[in-house]
Amino acid sequence: MSQAPAVEAIGIDVGGTFLKAARVGGDGRLRAHIELPVSKGSADDLLRQMQEAVRRLEDAGAAQAVGVGLPGIVDASTGRLYNAPNVPALNGLDVGRELGRRTGRPCFAENDANAAALAEAWMGAGRGAARLLFVTLGTGVGGALVFDGRIWGGTSGYAGEVGHLQADPKGLPCGCGSWGCVETIAGVPGWERRARRALAGRESLLKDAPLLDPATVVGAARDGDPVALEVVDEAAAAVAVGVASALNLLNLDRVVIGGGVARAGDFLLARIVEQTRRRTFPHVFADAEFRLPDLGSDAGVVGAARVGMLGVPARAAS
Amino acid sequence: MSQAPAVEAIGIDVGGTFLKAARVGGDGRLRAHIELPVSKGSADDLLRQMQEAVRRLEDAGAAQAVGVGLPGIVDASTGRLYNAPNVPALNGLDVGRELGRRTGRPCFAENDANAAALAEAWMGAGRGAARLLFVTLGTGVGGALVFDGRIWGGTSGYAGEVGHLQADPKGLPCGCGSWGCVETIAGVPGWERRARRALAGRESLLKDAPLLDPATVVGAARDGDPVALEVVDEAAAAVAVGVASALNLLNLDRVVIGGGVARAGDFLLARIVEQTRRRTFPHVFADAEFRLPDLGSDAGVVGAARVGMLGVPARAAS
Numbered sequence: 001m002s003q004a005p006a007v008e009a010i011g012i013d014v015g016g017t018f019l020k021a022a023r024v025g026g027d028g029r030l031r032a033h034i035e036l037p038v039s040k041g042s043a044d045d046l047l048r049q050m051q052e053a054v055r056r057l058e059d060a061g062a063a064q065a066v067g068v069g070l071p072g073i074v075d076a077s078t079g080r081l082y083n084a085p086n087v088p089a090l091n092g093l094d095v096g097r098e099l100g101r102r103t104g105r106p107c108f109a110e111n112d113a114n115a116a117a118l119a120e121a122w123m124g125a126g127r128g129a130a131r132l133l134f135v136t137l138g139t140g141v142g143g144a145l146v147f148d149g150r151i152w153g154g155t156s157g158y159a160g161e162v163g164h165l166q167a168d169p170k171g172l173p174c175g176c177g178s179w180g181c182v183e184t185i186a187g188v189p190g191w192e193r194r195a196r197r198a199l200a201g202r203e204s205l206l207k208d209a210p211l212l213d214p215a216t217v218v219g220a221a222r223d224g225d226p227v228a229l230e231v232v233d234e235a236a237a238a239v240a241v242g243v244a245s246a247l248n249l250l251n252l253d254r255v256v257i258g259g260g261v262a263r264a265g266d267f268l269l270a271r272i273v274e275q276t277r278r279r280t281f282p283h284v285f286a287d288a289e290f291r292l293p294d295l296g297s298d299a300g301v302v303g304a305a306r307v308g309m310l311g312v313p314a315r316a317a318s
Numbered sequence: 319m320s321q322a323p324a325v326e327a328i329g330i331d332v333g334g335t336f337l338k339a340a341r342v343g344g345d346g347r348l349r350a351h352i353e354l355p356v357s358k359g360s361a362d363d364l365l366r367q368m369q370e371a372v373r374r375l376e377d378a379g380a381a382q383a384v385g386v387g388l389p390g391i392v393d394a395s396t397g398r399l400y401n402a403p404n405v406p407a408l409n410g411l412d413v414g415r416e417l418g419r420r421t422g423r424p425c426f427a428e429n430d431a432n433a434a435a436l437a438e439a440w441m442g443a444g445r446g447a448a449r450l451l452f453v454t455l456g457t458g459v460g461g462a463l464v465f466d467g468r469i470w471g472g473t474s475g476y477a478g479e480v481g482h483l484q485a486d487p488k489g490l491p492c493g494c495g496s497w498g499c500v501e502t503i504a505g506v507p508g509w510e511r512r513a514r515r516a517l518a519g520r521e522s523l524l525k526d527a528p529l530l531d532p533a534t535v536v537g538a539a540r541d542g543d544p545v546a547l548e549v550v551d552e553a554a555a556a557v558a559v560g561v562a563s564a565l566n567l568l569n570l571d572r573v574v575i576g577g578g579v580a581r582a583g584d585f586l587l588a589r590i591v592e593q594t595r596r597r598t599f600p601h602v603f604a605d606a607e608f609r610l611p612d613l614g615s616d617a618g619v620v621g622a623a624r625v626g627m628l629g630v631p632a633r634a635a636s
Contacts, residue, residue, distance in 0.1 A: 130473070156601060165562075244484065251473045281495070
């Protein structure tokens with residue numbers, strides 16, 4: 001049994017609906033945690049809520065640092081949050097600095113997908129890997145790169161956008177300004193749109209489904225429904241274009257595919273892996289191990305706490 | 319004026335036709351150089367030729383180290399050369415070790431595109447950049463990543479294959495085993511094939527061209543020929559899919575586009591840049607500076623010498 005190091009940090013995961021916070025040990029385990037509906041009225045409301053969470057989690061003593069996972073891009077040079085439609089009050093704010101001022105603790109903010117990737121790299125499905133790609137399949141398709149236990153943010157912290165690689169040159173416009181991105185096909189709205197189209201005039205288990213979400217489609221595909229299988233395979237191929245591009249470019253040793261859609265589990269993962277194999281050099285494919293995440297819904301707070309522990313160098317000097 | 323450091327290394331660039339070797343100073347300048355038809359009979363012939371080149375370049379005194387650029391993949395863990403159709407005699411060989419044994423100097427081998435990229439990063443168009451993508455447009459489309467002055471080889475040294483990202487999901491089979499790769503469109507044979515197809519039944523300056531190579535096609539496009547412009551723009555779009563993927567994934571600060579095809583100069587570069595802009599996040603695009611190479615045909619030997627100077631850490635601990 002390994003001894004838990006004394007280092008403890010507080011991780012805060014700010015989502016569009018809930019704010020989760022936890023005190024996390026150097027062994028990656030949660031010592032205490034809080035979950036609250038997020039205060040979205042103003043930046044001040046939300047910062048006060050975070051400050052209060054830190055105070056409550058420090059009942060057992062001061063934490064070494066605080067890390068915050070935010071649903072947007074944290075600019076590496078300014079520390080400011082951008083592209084955060086789910087917490088508009090925080091847009092443009094240097095959350096790390098503001099919360100640091102309020103709590104008196106070293107506070108560091110990071111994009112939430114980056115934080116979750118860091119958690120998986122630290123204590124989850126990315127453990128032991130030196131070069132990890134983490135993909136989140138949800139409404140959007142996000143991603144993060146973790147090299148040697150640190151986030152690869154690139155020049156300004158915008159790296160990892162595997163969902164916005166072009167998978168279809170004749171594809172639909174994407175919210176990012178480009179078109180035919182992986183996300184336009186493999187994001188949740190893409191599943192529904194493609195399922196409707198595939199269903200037209202055909203018999204299928206999906207015909208009377210109340211919702212054409214990925215879980216429903218994957219369920220029908222598992223039961224052998226040809227229409228559903230088509231829809232699954234289109235998504236798998238699109239994700240594979242992104243993953244294969246990352247592999248041929250970076251010769252990575254681990255790929256972790258998470259997010260809500262990935263809860264479809266091995267059935268979808270196996271198809272993504274096979275489509276990736278077809279698009280990569282054999283030796284490049286052989287170097288990469290594919291996994292589903294280990295940490296589940298704790299990844300956000302564990303990763304945020306890890307951001308706090310690592311401080312600014314949570315990002316490599318990239 | 320800066321003082322040249324005393325460090326000097328020998329760089330050897332082994333091509334399919336010529337072997338170039340040079341003694342290079344710590345200032346990146348050539349002190350002496352040799353160019354010979356490459357001895358391709360056997361591994362022993364070629365190694366003896368390299369050994370002899372080192373001996374001749376050491377007339378002025380022993381060099382600190384020797385670096386060799388090879389037209390294939392140098393496996394990071396074994397040091398062995400793979401995928402080298404132009405120098406089949408060396409396939410499977412640990413060239414660094416063999417040449418080291420013969421010369422008594424520390425010898426290090428590296429893929430030639432990686433070496434050229436390292437040279438540009440060190441003393442050329444990549445100078446001052448922390449995160450460089452180097453693209454070579456030739457018969458094939460190659461690439462290399464240089465982070466903080468060192469090659470990013472990935473797990474086994476196979477990283478950088480920007481030419482084998484999928485640009486067209488309905489595209490032609492590629493030599494790499496995948497299909498629709500950037501290289502199938504933007505490699506020299508792709509230019510010719512697409513020009514023939516575009517010409518069918520149309521008036522064009524290209525109609526009586528003896529050769530439909532990139533230089534001819536770009537020349538006609540420059541003169542406003544609509545058929546030639548189509549062919550150029552298809553190539554530019556394919557390269558842009560690769561470059562944009564690298565930028566959205568890695569948020570790089572420099573892209574250098576070299577190789578024979580890129581000698582078409584700013585006309586082609588400007589089109590690649592514009593097509594890349596359309597496929598990247600605005601802030602990601604803004605972070606990247608695009609350039610043509612500075613070093614010309616010396617990049618191979620300068621980069622190989624730099625490999626020698628850096629030794630094993632020519633590659634980042636990636």
